[in-house]
């Protein structure tokens with residue numbers, strides 16, 4: 416009998432829908448900004464072969480290690496980088512990854528992170544109150560819990576956790592500090608909410624809020640979405656899977672705004688914003704997992720997939736090409752990189 420624990424795995428969510436939304440084709444170049452366990456990356460590599468290339472990014476060095484093993488069969492066509500996706504554009508310039516036919520963000524955490532008791536993401540496992548995606552980050556969840564004022568904590572828990580009992584929770588946290596473990600925090604929250612049990616555990620929203628704050632999730636997502644649009648070639652696809660309403664709102668508003676020509680406030684007599692759309696929505700309605708997928712993988716239940724396609728006008732083509740040539744020159748420390756220029760011209764076929 417094998418008494419060893421099974422190796423932890425992460426089941427990719429909406430895998431087939433993701434491949435379809437990315438319009439993966441042989442020879443295409445794709446970026447998986449949230450590599451995790453490498454499930455989506457493996458599916459993309461399969462479908463983009465022969466000739467495809469995949470750039471996989473993850474802020475968590477452990478995820479890179481695990482994905483490298485899982486993706487060994489594709490080692491000739493993949494490049495795995497331990498970085499934050501907030502630096503997406505710089506990564507593409509550094510590794511000369513142009514043109515890009517599709518970019519995927521599968522947000523949140525992998526099961527590998529959630530099921531680890533040393534990472535501090537789960538209130539169901541006891542461990543240090545850490546929650547950093549990368550050990551190179553300075554601020555942990557314990558730092559925030561123990562150094563913030565009661566008002567700051569209440570604000571954070573309300574804003575990032577949409578928690579109705581944020582004030583009581585913040586008051587109890589301040590009273591019971593120092594708090595250094597996940598169990599201590601979960602028990603403090605249970606006392607603050609008098610063990611009220613709704614659909615979800617009373618600590619769910621506070622843990623979500625802390626994770627968002629520790630990893631500056633919204634700031635990085637907003638910045639990366641803008642960079643992704645700049646990197647996509649004409650008809651390139653942007654696909655985002657989110658797992659809670661605040662995250663989904665950012666994605667929805669971004670895609671909606673980028674798919675409209677004018678974003679002036681309603682009632683403005685003539686357009687003063689000069690905004691030109693850069694995306695076309697692929698699906699009008701959000702895509703969610705089937706009941707069968709949810710049954711097989713309960714962690715997929717809150718997933719929402721949104722997809723958009725890049726539109727590039729002639730003016731923008733010129734501006735984007737100039738911008739990337741300039742950035743590539745800076746990175747290369749020289750004046751000309753004809754290879755990049757040529758690839759850019761191929762990528763941005765003019766609409």
Ligand SMILES: C[S@@+](CC[C@H](N)C(=O)[O-])C[C@H]1O[C@@H](n2cnc3c(N)ncnc32)[C@H](O)[C@@H]1O
Pocket residue numbers: 425426427428448449450451452453454455456472473474475478498499500501521522523524525548635
């Ligand atoms: C839901 S998992 C992805 C799972 C993956 N699609 C798979 O099939 O195995 C999300 C991953 O994104 C990573 N991540 C989250 N925010 C990030 C960021 N700002 N930069 C880079 N990686 C990030 C996490 O470390 C985690 O490994």
